[in-house]
Amino acid sequence: MKKILLVDDDKDFLIQKKFELEQEEYLVETCSESGEAIEHIKRFTPDLVILDLIMEEQDSGFVLSYLIKKENRELPIIMVTSVTQLTGIDFQAIMENEREWIKADIILTKPVRTDQLVSEIKRMVKD
Amino acid sequence: MNNLTEKIKALIVDDEKGMCLGTQRILGDFSFPIEELDTSVNFDVEYVCSGADFYKVIENKKYDLVVMDYKLPDANGLELLEYLNGKGADTxxxxxxxxxxFETAVKATKLGAYDFIAKPFSxxxxKYxxxxxxxxxxxSRNVRKFQEEKKRIRFEFVSVLSHELKSPLNALEGYIDMISRYHGKMDDSELKTYLERAKTRTxxxxKLVMDLLDLTRFESGARNRECVDIAFxxxxxxxxxxxxxxxxxRGIAVEAVFDAEYNIVADRTEIEMxxxxxxxxxxxYNKQGGRVMIKTENKDGDLLCAVSDTGIGMTEQEQTRLFKDFSRIKNxxxxxxLGSGLGLSTINKIVSLYDGEITVNSKYGVGSTFTVRLKNIIKEVPNGN
Structure with missing residues (x-):
């Protein structure tokens, strides 16, 4: 069973995505504080991390993905955010140079549809 | 005390070089204060002697002030004025x-010249x-800047507000989707938990909408304030x-300490809020079984009310953004x-109506004390304090 760690300070997002991904046969753990995520990853050794951009700080997600990739370059990261709706700033992680500074493999906009999330996970984490 | 200096870029346009030099000298030595802006003004003066040169310099540089001769050999002052207006220059x-x-004066002022003086002038x-x-x-620049700032703050407020409204909607939508898709795979207690969460978000x-209404009521000044006697x-x-x-x-022990009977004159709704x-x-924000202490005192006619708790407290960084709109400490x-992040920012605005202040003293994990000081609102203190 593939393991997924969800990091978000939005409790409802954690509850919903944990339940839904468990229905899709993933082993899911959640973490509501970005500061605890690195330790959580060491303990849980997930195959993929889903994290929110804005948590305690505006850029908590950026900082966290940077730290994750520094320790574990190959660990896939999906960043979810409603920041594009909030600020009108549009950014993506499609081009190599964008991934270089964003350090996430893909960015999805909230609300995230579960089927879309699952298809992205399947693409990044092969059984 | 003038804290700022504003250097006005001035251009003199006159075909008599002597006039240009004289005016340059007068303005170059001239400086005066603008008290409303806490600024003192002085001048950086250049001159040109023809219409042709005027068009040249005006292409490359913005001037705050143009002192212009109406009659130039190669141009007419009104043409230059019209050209300047066409460029939309803030000059x-x-x-x-x-x-x-009289006729030229009227024409010139119609075209936007601010004033008109006749040669010879002293x-x-x-200077006048x-x-x-x-x-x-x-x-007028200052007013414009202020209006732009107001627009920007409003835009920011609306952006954050829409985010704050969207996030419970996203959560609700998420629960609805999840339940309609997977309800067959949920047991009753799971279903109940999800419905309760959905209810909490509603x-x-x-609360957010109600707090928002309060805030806008106070901010817009649309509320009729009515100062009455209040037994605090x-x-x-x-x-x-x-x-x-x-x-x-929650098993919280409350202690209220009043060293006197406080009668104040204020708007009841505001003080209640x-x-x-x-x-x-x-x-x-207290812990189970914690304590709350309310202390009121008269400080030179000002009402000081401090509310302390033995709650979760805040870090210093968290305290810095406490009074901003929609600021919530998330951990x-x-x-x-439940909280909208509007309570303290609203209080902060109300307190400022009383020329007062609100301060916080907090320690993470230990507790917080909020102190409100309302100026000159104590009516009488019978105990003779």
């Missing part, structure tokens, strides 16, 4: 001519006209009674506490 124009007639006449013109330019969204101690007791149930269910908010926060301790 004040003072028209000078030896051929001052240095004082020139220039001073008025510069004041008008700088004040309640918090309603009683008002505090009422406020405590309103949330007695929550106080009891301040007190209710502080007391409710001290309970909401494990607060994730189950």
């Amino acid at each position: 004040g124009v003072l028209m000078i001519t030896a051929y001052a007639t 240095p004082d006449e020139l 006209s220039v001073m008025n013109l510069v004041k008008s330019i700088l004040l 309640v918090s969204m309603r 101690n009683e008002l505090v007791s009422e406020s405590l009674n309103n949330i007695r149930e929550e106080i009891n269910s 301040i007190v209710n908010n502080l007391i409710s926060n001290s309970v909401k 494990k301790d607060t994730e189950n506490i």
Whole structure:
């Protein structure tokens, strides 16, 4: 069973995505504080991390993905955010140079549809 | 005391070089204060002697002030003025001519020249006209800046507000989707948990909307303020009674210390909002079985009310953004506490109506004390304090 760690300070997002991904046969753990995520990853050794951009700080997600990739370059990261709706700033992680500074493999906009999330996970984490 | 200096970039346009040099010298030595802006003004003066040169320099540089001769050999002052207006330059124009007639004066002012002086003029006449013109330019620039700032703040507020409204909607939509898709795979207790969470988010969204209405009512000044006599101690007791149930269910001990009977003159709704908010926060953000202490005192006619709790407290960094709109401290301790992030920012605005201040003293994990100081609102202190 593939393991997924969800990091978000939005409790409802954690509850919903944990339940839904468990229905899709993933082993899911959640973490509501970005500061605890690195330790959580060491303990849980997930195959993929889903994290929110804005948590305690505006850029908590950026900082966290940077730290994750520094320790574990190959660990896939999906960043979810409603920041594009909030600020009108549009950014993506499609081009190599964008991934270089964003350090996430893909960015999805909230609300995230579960089927879309699952298809992205399947693409990044092969059984 | 003038803290700032504004250097006005001035251009003189006159075909008589002597006039240019004279005016340059007068303005170069001239400086005056604008008290409203806490600024003192001085000048950086250049000159050109023909219409052709005017067009050249105006292409490359922006001037705040143009002192312009109406009659130039190769151009007419009104043409230059029109050209300047066409460029949309934010430049004040003072028209000078030896051929001052009522007609040209009217034409020039219609085209946007601020003032008109006739040759020969004394240095004082020139200075007087220039001073008025510069004041008008700088004040209107300031008003514009203020309006733009207002627009920006409003935009920011609306952006954050829409985010705050969207996030409970996203959560609700998420639960609806999840339940309709997977309800066959949920047991009753799971289903109940999800419905309860959905309900909580609905309640918090309603709170946000209500708080928002309060905030806008106070901010817009649309509320009619009515200052009446208020027995402050009683008002505090009422406020405590309103949330007695929550106080009891969380086993919180409340102690209210009044060293006197406080009668104040203020708007009742405003004072209630301040007190209710502080007391409710001290309970909401407290620990199970914690304490709340309310202390009121008279400080030189000002009412000082401090509400302390033994709650979760805040880090220094968290305290810095406490009074901003929609600012909520998000961490494990607060994730189950409902709040809109508008309470303290609203109180802060109300307190400023009383020329007062609100301060916070907090230690993470230990507790917080919020102190409100309301200026000169104590009516009488019978105990002779």
